[in-house]
Amino acid sequence: MDIQPITAQPPSRHDQLMHKAEELEATFLSEMLAHSGLGEMQGSFGGGQGEAQFSSFLRDEQAKLIVQQGGIGLAQLIFDSMVKAEDHAA
Template sequence: MEIQPITTPAPSRHEQLMSKAEELEATFLAEMLAHSGLGETQGAFAGGQGEAQFTSFLRQEQARLIVQNGGLGLAELIFNSMVEAESGAA
């Protein structure tokens, strides 16, 4: 008896493009969150160096979750632009 390996189908080109578009929107949102000053603590209870080191990871995860739950709609616009550019219609 031969055991067949479990294989997952490769993502389609559209799935790859949408994934990259969502990644780009999340990066944009993380930068906007950083510049907004949202979540910065001040005073005696500020996190110091430890907080400064890991705040970017928290912001990136928050941005990723925002995109996952609908985001701003940038991912869809970016995706459509990439599909048009790839098809030669741009």
């Protein structure tokens, strides 16, 4: 039995740009969620320093999920701008 290696195609330049645009949208959304106070515990039942340190991980994942579900359209605007900038540079 001869096993053939699987050769994956490298992502296209457009795929790479869209991935980076989605990362930027997720970062933006994470910051906006942080400033909105999402996940902050009120009163004496807060998680203290541990909660404060790890809540950013939860916000980051929530922001990534928002982007995966379509986001707010920021990734597409960023992508279009990057493609336009590359086209003018070429």
